[in-house]
Amino acid sequence: ASDAILGWPGPKSHSSEQLKNGALSSLSSASANITWAIVPSAAQDGQTLQPGTEHSASELILVEDEATDTEDNEEEDLGVMEDQRSVILHLISQLKLGMDLTRVVLPTFILEKRSLLEMYANFMAHPDLFLSIAAGATPEERIICFVEYYLTAFHEGRKGAVAKKPYNPIIGETFHCSWDVPKDKVKPFRTSGASAVSKDPTKESGQDQSACYKLRFVAEQVSHHPPVSCFYCECKEKKMCVNAHVWTKSKFMGMSIGVSMVGEGVLYLLEHEEEYVFTLPSAYARSILTIPWVELGGKVNINCARTGYSATVTFHTKPFYGGKVHRVTAEVKHNPTNTIVCKAQGEWNGTLEFTYSNGETKVIDTSKLPVTKKKIRPIAKQGPLESRHLWQHVTNSLKEGNIDAATEHKHHLEERQRAEERQRAALTTLWKPKYFAKEGDGWQYLNPLWKSL
Secondary structure (H helix, E strand, O other), X not given: OOOOOOOOOOOOOOOOOOXXXXXXXXXXXXXXXXXXOOOOHHHHHXXXXXXXXXXXXXXXXXXXXXXXXXXXXXXXXXXXXXXXXXXXXXHHHOOOOOOXXXXXXXXXXXXXXXXXXXXXXXXXXXXXXXXXXXXXXXXXXXXXXXXXXXHHOOXXXXXXXXXXXXXXXXXXXXXXXXXXXXXXXXXXXXXXHHHHHOOOHHHHHHOOHHHEEEEEEEEEEEEOXXXXXXXXXXXXXXXXXXXXXXXXXXXXXXXXXXXXXXXXXXXXXXXXXXXXXXXXXXXXXXXXXXXXXXXXXXXXXXXXXXXXXXXXXXXXXXXXXXXXXXXXXXXXXXXXXXXXXXXXXXXXXXXXXXXXXXXXXXXXXXXXXXXXXXXXXXXXXXXXXXXXXXXXXXXXXXXXXXXXXXXXXXXXXXHHHHHHHHHHHHHOOOOOOOOEEEEOOEEEEOOOHHHHX
């Protein structure tokens, strides 16, 4: 039932090109009639989860086991096949406008070969820009750096033209990875433009570890109803971390599917005692009968109560006639004096232009920003509920083009989860997440940086 939580990526194309898209973030949640339940993947080996099993103990994730990710994220640039179109048409014929899609089963051929939890990690594809936020000398510089990072964080997803949907995470599923970020790429604000033209980061793997900052990431599916995903990312050396929880509401809009994001994230800069609360845009899967693509829409806010700075970012959807796709505008404001200190405009997957209050400007071309590859442990060293281990048979079948086998493996997971769900209901036991705990309306990582510093 996992309502697809945010898929950051979207079309890579610029407005003048054919509309393309990578991750069908919106459909992801739209999808499932899957009542996810606990699935210890050990059950695959004939074991079942024993009542009262303690699943809250965190595994030890060994950094030395991690290797640069070699997974190819490309998707075939094929349109919707005729036989697939008939399946989608049949599905659409049963839907009503405005209908909630949480319990609608979508066909396996639109799956994207990875879990939604792993897609969250794409938000950190430019970790040098993220770490540069803490290098800002003043509150004004830091929030401008955050806005620059935020606007460049959505474009990196899949490079394929066809929008597909990632797997809906199951309750208890986790994803771990990290990045080594060369220290010389993390620039203070005034020279941060240099990162836009820095060299290819592929050489970094051979670098001396001490010359790099380590950025760690963990995501977990913490709830089934509603389907909530959490993620936490930290860099101890820079004394900064981000904690977020998101779930989505999706609805059918004719030839589109709309997904609104519920939840928020908080960036903590511990050295400066600043917290930046931010929200996320809605996503729309357009042209679902031809070549589906995703656009982002809506107004999001970034706010730092301590410093009085805030930012508004507006993702503009394409008008019915004319107009550009993927447009975004932003404004950074100092609220006590009502002064606008920075404005930005452009395309979130193309060129962005920033204008500062002193008249200076800066241009960032997201398509030319170097992407730092994440580091991840091989499947053999992953726990049974980690995303790639859990979905490996579905992924392998999809890679081989064997849709029937992928459907069968996915069905096997679904059935196992339903059984575990029934078992939990019969025992009236509540699911206890491993890495996050519910606090008020949100979720917090159990061992955040501010507790250990």
